[in-house]
Each structure stands twice: as C-alpha cells, then as structure tokens.
Amino acid sequence: MGYDWVMAGESKSWKLGKAEVRVTLPEGVTEGLSKAWTDAMAGVGADRRTARKAPARERLSVDRIVDVAIEQMREKGYDAVTMRSIAKELDTGPASLYAHVANRGELDGLVLDRVAGQWKIPQPDPEHWDEQLDVALHDLLDLYRAHPGVARASMGMIPMQPGALVAAEGLLALLRAGNIPDRYAAWFIDLTNLYVGSVAVEEDIWRQRGAETDGPADEETIVAAVRDFMTKLPVDHFPLISSMADVMTSGGGDERFDFSVKVLIAGLKALSGA
DSSP states (O other): OOOOEEEETTEEEEEETTEEEEEEOOTTHHHHHHHHHHHHHHHHHHHHHHHHOOOOOOOOOHHHHHHHHHHHHHHHOGGGOOHHHHHHHTTSOHHHHTTTOOSHHHHHHHHHHHHHTTOOOOOOOTTTHHHHHHHHHHHHHHHHHHSTTHHHHTTTOOOOSHHHHHHHHHHHHHHHHTTOOHHHHHHHHHHHHHHHHHHHHHHHHHHHHHHHTTOOOOHHHHHHHHHHHHHTSOTTTOHHHHHTHHHHTOSOHHHHHHHHHHHHHHHHHHHHTO
C-alpha cells in the first residue's frame, strides 16, 4: 500500500488506494509532515534493499591475484594453481582474471617478481664481495622456502619484471666489485638462479609428497635407509659406493647447500683470476 503526497492548493491530500483523503493544515506543518514521511519511508526502503543485497564481490587487481596465487602454491603446490582455481577463490570467472593477467606465464612472472622484490642485495664491498654473494644466495633459498612453489615459477623463464631486474642489478654490482669479467658475471647469475631454484623445487617436491601421503618420514630415517642400501650393494660391482656409504649420506641439506655455494664462488674466482 503506497501513500503519495499531492499538492492541492493550500491543502495536502493522500491517495489511499482509489480513495483520496484531503486535509488542510497550517503552513509549515505540511512540509514537516512531508519530510518526516519521506524520511521514514526512505529508511524502510533502504533497510529492505540492504537485506536483499548480496555481499559485494572482492575487487579484482593484479596484486590480489598474485596474493592468491602465492597462497595456493604454499598450500597445494605449484601444479595445483591455475587461473580457474584463483578465479574460484576470488568468486569470479577466469575471464575476469584475464583482464588483469594475460596468461599463466605472465602470472608466474608476477609471482616471481613479488618474491624477488623481497631479496635484499647489499651494497658492494670490494673487500668482502664474495662473502656478500654467499649470504645473498643463502637469502634467496630462504625466500623460496618461505614461499613454497614459487621456485618452480622461476624455471623456464627470463625474468623481466622490476623486482627481478633490481635483484640482477645488485648481483652484477657485487660481481663487478670482485673484478669478475662481464661474461662470467652474466652467466654466473644464470647458473646460481638455476641451482638455488632447483634446490628449492626439490624441497617442494619432498614436501608435496609428504602432504599427499601420511607424511614424510623424518630425515634421519630416510638417510639411514639409504645408507643401509648402499652398504649392502655388491662390492664387486660397487666397491666405492658401498665403502663410502657413510660419507655419501652425511651432511644435511643446509650443509650441502653451503658447500655447493662455496664451490660455485670459488670456481668463479679461480676461473676469473680474482
């Protein structure tokens, strides 16, 4: 049932269905009643509209899409993340994402750039550039470990995003401080990115395998089983492996990574005469 204000001379009339009720009120009162009625009905209408209104969808942006991609990689692994899975979490269709991110390749670049932007390369110290480089490579592995799945996004890609370029510039500055020839410096960056990324990817694979089963056995149990297997190999066919079983299974992941980084840097210095 609706009520409409109608001006009729100095009177006010209300339409009630097909009937019309006319009332003459003192000047000023009618305006007050009209405003009060309008405000009241507007409030009721707003309440009803609010009750019927569906929750607003989250606003899409490149940053939000990257947020979700990184989180899904952490929870489900790199391979489980698709434009469709991201769109589902953001309560939209994949087509909406393509207005912000062209394809999966571009998404990988954006994800990698987000992490690379957190990689802090120190200002070069010519007296300690090799130590700074050692620390920087360990920091990169720590970043990948803090963002599982992202290392896989770095494979098969030439990073051209701002964060990755800033990191590359910082590494080149360290190598220039060590008098490393430009060609060796450029190739060394490619080498170390591949090595550190592959270590992180392998760790992600072990982690994902554990999530898909009852959980991975602890490292000591795995190492003990491998050592036992090597020890029992036929000596006539595998004399070195069987005799070196203990040392071949010694050292944890961090120790081995530290050794590898030092070998890479020492090799670069020897090759460059630095």
